[in-house]
Amino acid sequence: MLDWLKNINKExxxxxxxxxxxFDKKSSxxxxxxxxxxxxxxxKDVILSIGSFAIIDNSIVIGDSFETVxxxxxxxHDNGLSNEFLVESKMKKxxxxxxxKLFIEFLGNSVLVGHHIDFDVxxxxxxxxxxxxxRLKNEALDVDVMHRxxxxxxxxxxxxxxxxxxxxxxxSDRNSSSEDAYKTALLFLKLKSRLGIK
Amino acid sequence: xxxxxxxIADFLKEYPPFNHLTFEELSxxxxxxxxxxxxxxxxxxQINDVLHDSFYVVASGVINLSVIADAEETLLNKCTEGDxxxxxxxxxxxxxxxxxxxxxxSIVYAxxxxxxxxxxxxxxxxxxFLLESFAVNTRNPKDKENLIGKLISDNVxxxxxxxxxxxxxxxxxxxxxxxxxxxxxVQEVAQLMTETLKNNVVICENNLPIGIVTDSxxxxxxxxxxxxxTVSVDKIMSSPVITVVENVSLAEAQLLMLKHNVTHLCVTQxxxxxxxxxxxxxxxxxxxxxxxxxxxxxKEIKRSQNPKELKQIxxxxxxxxxxxxxxxxxxxxxxxxxxxxxxxxIKRSVELSILDLGSPPARFAWLSIxxxxxxxxxxxxxxxxxxxxxxxxxxxxxxxxxxxxxxGKRTTATLEKIGYELCPxxxxxxxxxxxxxxxxxxxxxxxxxxxxxxxxxxxxxxxFDYEITFGEQRxxxxxxxxxxxxAKNNTLFFDFLGNDALRxxxxxxxxxxxxxxxxxxxxxxxxxxxRALMPLIDGARLFTLCFDIRGINNTFQRFKQLSITDPKHxxxxxxxxxxxxxxxxxxxxEGLKNDNSGQFINLNELSKIEKEKLKNAxxxxxxxEELIKNKFQxxxxx
Numbered sequence: 001m002l003d004w005l006k007n008i009n010k011e012x013x014x015x016x017x018x019x020x021x022x023f024d025k026k027s028s029x030x031x032x033x034x035x036x037x038x039x040x041x042x043x044k045d046v047i048l049s050i051g052s053f054a055i056i057d058n059s060i061v062i063g064d065s066f067e068t069v070x071x072x073x074x075x076x077h078d079n080g081l082s083n084e085f086l087v088e089s090k091m092k093k094x095x096x097x098x099x100x101k102l103f104i105e106f107l108g109n110s111v112l113v114g115h116h117i118d119f120d121v122x123x124x125x126x127x128x129x130x131x132x133x134x135r136l137k138n139e140a141l142d143v144d145v146m147h148r149x150x151x152x153x154x155x156x157x158x159x160x161x162x163x164x165x166x167x168x169x170x171x172s173d174r175n176s177s178s179e180d181a182y183k184t185a186l187l188f189l190k191l192k193s194r195l196g197i198k
Numbered sequence: 199x200x201x202x203x204x205x206i207a208d209f210l211k212e213y214p215p216f217n218h219l220t221f222e223e224l225s226x227x228x229x230x231x232x233x234x235x236x237x238x239x240x241x242x243x244q245i246n247d248v249l250h251d252s253f254y255v256v257a258s259g260v261i262n263l264s265v266i267a268d269a270e271e272t273l274l275n276k277c278t279e280g281d282x283x284x285x286x287x288x289x290x291x292x293x294x295x296x297x298x299x300x301x302x303x304s305i306v307y308a309x310x311x312x313x314x315x316x317x318x319x320x321x322x323x324x325x326x327f328l329l330e331s332f333a334v335n336t337r338n339p340k341d342k343e344n345l346i347g348k349l350i351s352d353n354v355x356x357x358x359x360x361x362x363x364x365x366x367x368x369x370x371x372x373x374x375x376x377x378x379x380x381x382x383x384v385q386e387v388a389q390l391m392t393e394t395l396k397n398n399v400v401i402c403e404n405n406l407p408i409g410i411v412t413d414s415x416x417x418x419x420x421x422x423x424x425x426x427x428t429v430s431v432d433k434i435m436s437s438p439v440i441t442v443v444e445n446v447s448l449a450e451a452q453l454l455m456l457k458h459n460v461t462h463l464c465v466t467q468x469x470x471x472x473x474x475x476x477x478x479x480x481x482x483x484x485x486x487x488x489x490x491x492x493x494x495x496x497k498e499i500k501r502s503q504n505p506k507e508l509k510q511i512x513x514x515x516x517x518x519x520x521x522x523x524x525x526x527x528x529x530x531x532x533x534x535x536x537x538x539x540x541x542x543x544i545k546r547s548v549e550l551s552i553l554d555l556g557s558p559p560a561r562f563a564w565l566s567i568x569x570x571x572x573x574x575x576x577x578x579x580x581x582x583x584x585x586x587x588x589x590x591x592x593x594x595x596x597x598x599x600x601x602x603x604x605x606g607k608r609t610t611a612t613l614e615k616i617g618y619e620l621c622p623x624x625x626x627x628x629x630x631x632x633x634x635x636x637x638x639x640x641x642x643x644x645x646x647x648x649x650x651x652x653x654x655x656x657x658x659x660x661x662f663d664y665e666i667t668f669g670e671q672r673x674x675x676x677x678x679x680x681x682x683x684x685a686k687n688n689t690l691f692f693d694f695l696g697n698d699a700l701r702x703x704x705x706x707x708x709x710x711x712x713x714x715x716x717x718x719x720x721x722x723x724x725x726x727x728x729r730a731l732m733p734l735i736d737g738a739r740l741f742t743l744c745f746d747i748r749g750i751n752n753t754f755q756r757f758k759q760l761s762i763t764d765p766k767h768x769x770x771x772x773x774x775x776x777x778x779x780x781x782x783x784x785x786x787x788e789g790l791k792n793d794n795s796g797q798f799i800n801l802n803e804l805s806k807i808e809k810e811k812l813k814n815a816x817x818x819x820x821x822x823e824e825l826i827k828n829k830f831q832x833x834x835x836x
Contacts, residue, residue, distance in 0.1 A: 060233035067200045178201040189235035
């Protein structure tokens with residue numbers, strides 16, 4: 001209730017200030033986000049990887065992307081897990097603070113899009129809190145919600161695979177957050193034009 | 199570098215011109231790609247649009263390229279997975295000259311010209327491919343084959359300027375001409391020409407052409423007795439030869455032939471007879487270049503040596519059907535032409551099998567049944583056939599049957615390569631059941647017709663539409679006699695066929711709406727084959743058998759003939775004939791649009807007027823049904 005009072009004189013990190021200042025203008029850029037996490041509890045679990053693409057002008061811009069593996073040494077150590085698979089991955093690796101900072105810079109004031117995006121946003125918010133930042137300010141769209149709205153379904157949720165099957169998006173044999181982000185991006189393009197969102 | 203860029207690079211490297219680039223280069227290109235999703239019928243760019251800053255690769259789906267001339271849209275090309283299009287910005291500054299529209303929901307990769315240009319400049323193979331793709335202006339599958347890969351034209355005005363364009367296109371001609379030396383004996387040369395099915399042979403010295411011998415030389419100089427067959431070939435050759443350079447245009451070649459009054463031109467390296475022989479252009483090549491005309495197609499079928507050549511010809515038949523329909527040539531006429539060509543292809547396939555297996559040990563007949571037997575095959579549908587061989591003594595029977603089974607297998611395999619799918623029910627001459635002796639077949643028809651229903655599992659009405667494709671006419675006649683003898687006053691048989699014809703599902707609901715498929719991949723589409731065409735086909739067959747009308751297998755002609763034989767109901771028959779043509783046209787157009795058999799019509803794509811037309815064409819069916827019910831008083835099986 002009185003949280004805002006606690007924060008009123010708090011000094012935020014520099015990158016966060018830049019991020020907040022971007023919201024003076026409205027963006028036409030969409031950022032598709034998919035994260036891989038260690039579990040479903042935003043308080044205890046952590047993000048393991050982030051895959052993200054930008055959509056500008058109804059097309060996915062492959063070059064405008066953000067992809068990283070997060071090195072969560074502390075989490076793995078605390079829970080007694082092996083982090084070998086993270087170390088072995090060929091992808092870019094960053095510690096959580098750097099990864100989140102770079103992602104926030106990549107995201108800017110764009111509209112966030114994802115599959116069950118609320119959860120991803122919660123995970124990012126938890127990570128931001130650890131860095132002493134506020135919560136994400138971006139507008140967020142969920143492809144599952146879009147699909148349900150399009151078909152007037154209220155009583156069930158659809159998994160990413162189900163949606164891909166419905167919209168005939170070919171599955172890939174590889175599985176990563178980038179892969180999911182790309183599929184979500186295609187889904188979003190299809191849903192966007194069907195719903196007539198400009 | 200990101201994972202998706204790698205996937206895209208993986209995808210691109212399968213297709214020209216990207217296969218000439220390294221994976222690293224492709225990854226770099228992939229990083230700058232934009233992925234665009236196109237809804238069905240969405241236009242990517244259209245004529246006179248300002249050029250985009252990128253060209254496109256189809257990732258999935260189908261993009262139609264078309265031009266509009268005289269307010270008519272003409273399809274230039276269908277681009278499928280891996281095809282590139284929209285190359286215009288590479289080579290020209292003015293606006294697009296064609297329209298690219300998604301035929302179905304598609305995903306395309308937009309590759310920025312600025313990124314790709316350096317790779318073009320540094321890699322001559324890539325440049326050549328793009329130039330060729332940009333310049334090619336023909337849909338002739340033969341050319342496609344020659345140029346390896348997928349070429350997409352981009353700057354052509356197709357329909358009305360086509361005839362003029364053609365004159366300046368380069369010719370495709372025989373690049374491995376038959377050669378012989380000056381000392382060869384005429385008889386040997388003639389033998390060589392016969393074996394290779396060529397009508398000319400070039401006489402060379404050190405690969406320089408010095409003379410030519412054609413069929414007409416053989417006729418005028420040997421067959422007339424002026425020279426014996428044992429003279430050397432230089433006595434009868436025409437010399438010197440008329441030579442041209444490579445890449446001669448159609449117009450030029452035609453002029454030269456007229457000017458020198460010759461039928462063949464020799465292509466040499468520098469265009470004189472003092473350089474190496476490269477190929478030979480015959481009048482035949484000129485004709486082929488000018489049109490996909492049916493006569494030429496049939497002639498080419500007779501000359502083809504392998505399934506691949508036949509496949510190309512079959513593809514050109516599809517083009518022919520498409521242009522014929524767009525020119526409003528009556529469908530009954532197109533049926534005739536297409537069936538003659540199909541017939542020739544099947545015949546040639548049987549011939550090729552015989553060439554491989556050696557001559558058959560007994561006389562036989564290869565009958566096409568089903569749609570080909572009715573001469574109603576416009577699209578590539580599945581193949582149905584039976585094989586009947588004459589009776590042989592018991593001790594030879596095994597070997598003979600063995601041979602014909604092999605023949606059947608080989609032929610159906612060839613046909614499959616050409617593009618006719620195998621019959622899912624196994625109604626083919628390669629099947630043990632449908633490859634047997636005349637006596638066995640007679641028994642088979644006897645049992646089908648006299649005790650229908652008992653073994654009805656393997657009785658398909660398509661066995662009563664047959665047409666001889668290859669072999670002994672008398673065998674077909676014999677089967678015909680059996681069928682019509684058994685049909686006479688055979689109420690049981692007609693009862694069976696009649697019920698079979700009526701069992702098909704009705705096309706309209708009580709409220710006169712189309713009944714569409716409720717599930718499966720063809721959901722919400724109208725099954726025009728089973729719901730509309732089959733009842734008419736079955737009805738026509740039933741009545742022709744009943745009225746003893748022989749030798750007419752075509753549904754349209756059957757109805758026409760019936761209106762003469764049974765004048766009381768002439769009106770019904772004639773409206774059925776008309777309806778059949780209209781329905782077939784719907785099916786064919788749908789099939790051409792989607793490259794399939796056209797069995798399922800997508801009603802959403804039809805205009806209101808077309809829908810009404812389709813509905814009206816379904817009306818005569820009801821009357822035909824009533825007529826069947828009254829005529830045969832169906833009781834036994836219903």
